[in-house]
Amino acid sequence: MPSPFWNIEDVMDYLQIRSRTTMYKLLKEGFPHARIGKKLIFREKDVDEWLDQKITSKSRSKMAKRKLRP
Numbered sequence: 001m002p003s004p005f006w007n008i009e010d011v012m013d014y015l016q017i018r019s020r021t022t023m024y025k026l027l028k029e030g031f032p033h034a035r036i037g038k039k040l041i042f043r044e045k046d047v048d049e050w051l052d053q054k055i056t057s058k059s060r061s062k063m064a065k066r067k068l069r070p
Contacts, residue, residue: 005041014047 004016008023017023027033032046 005043005045007042008040011042011047014044015051 008020012018012020012023018024023031027040032050033040033042035041
């Protein structure tokens, strides 16, 4: 049975991130994860929800900027 959790390499592949430094910056900014001992684990559902939130908030800010322009 496959694990319901991803490791950091799985997440980096999914998000097409090539730099561990970039990934650790995301973790500091609140990227959803859990730590078990020294191991970081992630759930696909949490990663997708985080990504949806980021996409939605960027879309809203772009729309707000367009409305402010005369």
